[in-house]
Amino acid sequence: MTHDDAIRLFAKTLQNLERWMDKAAEHATAKSFEADVLAQARLAPDAYDFVRQVQSACDQAKYAAAYLGGKQPPSHPDTEKTFAELRQRIQKCLSFLETVRPSDLAGAEDRKVAPPWLGGRWLRGDDYLLHVAIPNFFFHVTMAYAILRHNGVVLGKMDFIGSMPVKEA
């Protein structure tokens, strides 16, 4: 599994997330409430709300692509409040992920990744992907999914997984 595979998996999953938001909007319409009510929903008073879960998922994908691809991460301020704004945030993230090509990611396993929150310490590229990017990315998208599910949105596991490159026997 290459680093490029992981970045494409993040992109696919963010596109899945957009479809969960479509289903959330349908649910809101059916129940006659504003979908943006769900943007502020959270599972516990001191847990991130849906907006911040989506922002965080986008950031995990963005920083992984930037750090592992040797690119400057673009600034995406956390100003979103509505579903419409979150969709734009996801699109900005996906556009950036597109600019990081397999050639940029070649040798990423040995790249020295020193995000600010490590305070000068660092992780090998492979370790960053494995111990930081993948768990954190899936943590935040699953928490976003869980918030919608807890609020009655009709979602199932295949919505979470999305398309798979299945081969015929």
Place this chain on the structure above:
Amino acid sequence: MTHDDAIRLFAKTLQNLERWMDKAAEHATAKSFEADVLAQARLAPDAYDFVRQVQSACDQAKYAAAYLGGKQPPSHPDTEKTFAELRQRIQKCLSFLETVRPSDLAGAEDRKVAPPWLGGRWLRGDDYLLHVAIPNFFFHVTMAYAILRHNGVVLGKMDFIGSMPVKEA
């Protein structure tokens, strides 16, 4: 990132999950309720409860290790009802993961993985890891975490992530 790296990540994360259960038990004691009440907790009436989220996370790790390592997956019947039984389930899973060695996983990327639920169709080993095992594994552990978090257990992101092989500057 090798297939062995992914299996070790699953093992580390299942060990993290055991520590969330320790914290859940402490929370239950502090609030004078039985921790096993949380075993049946769920985020929505038609969502898996904590027991089934843990069983599913274990199974995703077990089947990934078996399919990618060319081993027969051991049978672990879904009979658990209590935290104590779930801990045993996690230990059984971890013991199996230990038996799958890097040499078993060499060449896993091109292995033909045909789980029963694909009805005769199949996925390349790399695609199985990327599109099935990793998303599903992290889905179930995060849902287990979310159930505890929603029920007041004091957990933070570092409990989710666990140890990281950080290097000094």
